[in-house]
Amino acid sequence: MAEQSKKRSVADRNITYCLRCYKPQDNLPVHLARGCMKTSTPDERAEELQKAKVSNREWIRKGRTWDYDQLCEILPDRPSRLSMMKELLQRGFFIKNQPDDSELATTTSTTVIAPSTKDWQKILKVAKADFLQIYGNLQRGSKVSSAEKTLYRYYCEAILVFRHHQCPGALEGLTDAEWVNRRQHSGRVVIGISSHVTSTKQTATFALTNREEAWFQLYFQKIRPENIRPEKVSNSFFLSSTGEAVHSVSQDMDRLHEMYKLPVLRSRDVRKAIEATAQMLSADNQEAIRQYLTHSTGGAQQDRMQQPQFVVDTAVLLDSLAGFTSDDDPDTPGTSVECGPPSKDFSAFLARFPVSLGGQPPNKKQRVNEGFAEDRVFYDRWRSTQYAKREEYLLSQFTHRKPSAVKVAGLIAKEGWRANHPRPEDIERLWRPARRVTIETDETIIKNVSQQTWAGLAIKNFGPQQGLGVVATQPFSKGDIVCDYHGKVITAAAGRAMMQDMHNEPGYLFFFKSGSRDMCIDAQTFPCDCHPVTDTIGRRINHSSKGPNLKPLHCVLKVDGEDRHVILFRALQDITVDTQLKFDYGVSRKSFRGEGLDLEWLDE
Numbered sequence: 001m002a003e004q005s006k007k008r009s010v011a012d013r014n015i016t017y018c019l020r021c022y023k024p025q026d027n028l029p030v031h032l033a034r035g036c037m038k039t040s041t042p043d044e045r046a047e048e049l050q051k052a053k054v055s056n057r058e059w060i061r062k063g064r065t066w067d068y069d070q071l072c073e074i075l076p077d078r079p080s081r082l083s084m085m086k087e088l089l090q091r092g093f094f095i096k097n098q099p100d101d102s103e104l105a106t107t108t109s110t111t112v113i114a115p116s117t118k119d120w121q122k123i124l125k126v127a128k129a130d131f132l133q134i135y136g137n138l139q140r141g142s143k144v145s146s147a148e149k150t151l152y153r154y155y156c157e158a159i160l161v162f163r164h165h166q167c168p169g170a171l172e173g174l175t176d177a178e179w180v181n182r183r184q185h186s187g188r189v190v191i192g193i194s195s196h197v198t199s200t201k202q203t204a205t206f207a208l209t210n211r212e213e214a215w216f217q218l219y220f221q222k223i224r225p226e227n228i229r230p231e232k233v234s235n236s237f238f239l240s241s242t243g244e245a246v247h248s249v250s251q252d253m254d255r256l257h258e259m260y261k262l263p264v265l266r267s268r269d270v271r272k273a274i275e276a277t278a279q280m281l282s283a284d285n286q287e288a289i290r291q292y293l294t295h296s297t298g299g300a301q302q303d304r305m306q307q308p309q310f311v312v313d314t315a316v317l318l319d320s321l322a323g324f325t326s327d328d329d330p331d332t333p334g335t336s337v338e339c340g341p342p343s344k345d346f347s348a349f350l351a352r353f354p355v356s357l358g359g360q361p362p363n364k365k366q367r368v369n370e371g372f373a374e375d376r377v378f379y380d381r382w383r384s385t386q387y388a389k390r391e392e393y394l395l396s397q398f399t400h401r402k403p404s405a406v407k408v409a410g411l412i413a414k415e416g417w418r419a420n421h422p423r424p425e426d427i428e429r430l431w432r433p434a435r436r437v438t439i440e441t442d443e444t445i446i447k448n449v450s451q452q453t454w455a456g457l458a459i460k461n462f463g464p465q466q467g468l469g470v471v472a473t474q475p476f477s478k479g480d481i482v483c484d485y486h487g488k489v490i491t492a493a494a495g496r497a498m499m500q501d502m503h504n505e506p507g508y509l510f511f512f513k514s515g516s517r518d519m520c521i522d523a524q525t526f527p528c529d530c531h532p533v534t535d536t537i538g539r540r541i542n543h544s545s546k547g548p549n550l551k552p553l554h555c556v557l558k559v560d561g562e563d564r565h566v567i568l569f570r571a572l573q574d575i576t577v578d579t580q581l582k583f584d585y586g587v588s589r590k591s592f593r594g595e596g597l598d599l600e601w602l603d604e
């Protein structure tokens with residue numbers, strides 16, 4: 001008996017497929033001699049045997065293993081692919097990179113088995129890390145690819161479909177106005193409640209957690225605007241990258257599942273499953289869920305769906321039913337049906353732990369001692385608030401000129417911030433020219449005006465034609481305040497009187513309007529009383545009407561305790577070192593001291 005089984009296992013080890021009849025043979029030489037190659041010569045059979053052995057070895061090495069990605073390419077149709085995969089597995093093949101086991105369990109080519117709560121939460125769990133990474137990058141202003149932005153939108157849609165059980169049609173109809181009219185209620189943010197619902201279209205009504213609201217708001221602020229196309233006006237909340245309203249949320253959900261190799265789930269099936277689970281609840285709660293899931297306005301149910309408290313209560317009830325736990329989103333006020341009063345909100349948190357530029361967020365112990373949840377949701381929001389404050393502070397320090405990253409890094413170091421601050425390059429990138437009101441109170445600008453200490457400029461002689469002019473000795477960025485046109489402020493009438501006495505000599509009078517008043521800056525009187533030994537730089541800037549790189553900006557600054565009319569020059573473009581600075585004097589040959597004079601330079 002033992003001898004027999006030993007013989008059998010040796011024979012099994014030697015099984016080789018015949019390449020003629022495709023059948024496994026315990027003893028291929030005998031099989032070939034007696035069967036498939038009985039009329040051939042011994043040499044031909046030996047050659048065939050050799051081929052069969054090579055083929056056998058190759059198959060053992062490579063042929064038994066499949067890659068799921070390869071199957072996706074060969075069989076793009078999911079049901080066929082899954083049937084094939086099942087078949088291969090049954091026949092003993094190995095499949096690398098397989099999707100989840102549940103795919104085979106829940107999907108066959110013809111039937112879809114009702115999903116479990118675990119199934120539909122899966123996509124939210126599996127894709128969450130990627131989503132949060134994109135969220136962080138968007139928040140920091142780091143580079144986010146268009147594919148990532150699409151994934152971000154898909155995930156937001158998935159939250160509404162698989163957590164808030166909105167049907168695709170309702171999402172497709174969600175508008176920007178509905179989003180901006182969202183309201184805080186009992187620790188959640190309710191969307192879709194309006195005082196003037198008239199249509200009977202499918203509408204989205206749901207209650208997001210605060211954390212989800214922050215995610216959606218970032219989509220609304222940073223991704224959606226990039227997709228708006230002036231020629232395709234759309235008020236849809238979800239816009240595709242081509243500027244169209246998202247027209248098939250179902251397709252988006254399929255793609256999202258495909259991306260993560262998860263079985264496709266129909267939101268319809270998910271909602272059916274929820275309704276089935278709801279049967280264990282009281283009749284009243286069942287009815288609440290039915291109304292929440294129906295998503296249509298009008299009729300008796302509209303009244304309840306228009307009550308924020310009803311929406312919040314039902315959303316919490318649904319969370320509890322679907323098994324969302326506080327780990328899924330610690331912001332959720334409660335997960336049981338009898339959830340009691342909502343936890344303290346973020347404003348209470350801020351009141352207890354005010355955000356300051358230099359402060360530290362409260363640790364877990366401090367948070368819990370003050371009656372807040374031990375999770376990090378409010379902690380994270382506190383840090384985001386501080387981050388935003390720090391960003392604002394850093395930007396405010398560089399009103400008049402765009403800072404270099406090195407300069408920003410120096411300031412961050414000076415403040416002693418070691419974490420939770422924007423990167424210097426981010427500030428460099430985020431910097432925008434200041435608005436007039438900001439400029440007028442900027443201390444650096446006021447000091448430069450008062451003391452004439454503008455940096456990065458030099459007076460250069462451009463020869464007999466132009467005379468002196470000003471060049472940049474440091475690069476300037478578009479929007480930078482470069483210097484001012486310094487001189488005594490007089491009336492335009494006084495300025496014009498001075499011009500009468502001038503005979504073809506360089507003019508240093510800058511005429512401007514302040515409201516209805518005509519004014520002039522007299523830089524003709526030189527040196528000025530306030531800077532007797534300084535050749536103030538602004539008066540040396542030459543004219544160009546065709547290629548100016550500076551633009552004058554009239555401001556009123558508090559200089560040395562007094563309001564003073566000041567003409568500042570702002571860079572119209574990035575200016576490189578050694579470039580001559582020029583602004584358009586705004587006068588033509590005709591208007592400037594009469595026709596016929598030799599003032600060709602004004603046409604320049």
Ligand SMILES: C[S@@+](CC[C@H](N)C(=O)[O-])C[C@H]1O[C@@H](n2cnc3c(N)ncnc32)[C@H](O)[C@@H]1O
Nearest residue numbers: 465466467468506507508539540541542543601
């Ligand atoms: C405000 S000053 C400019 C500085 C002047 N170039 C200097 O040497 O002091 C204005 C005078 O400069 C000269 N100017 C300004 N722009 C010029 C240009 N593009 N070409 C030649 N001369 C110019 C004209 O004589 C004009 O009246």
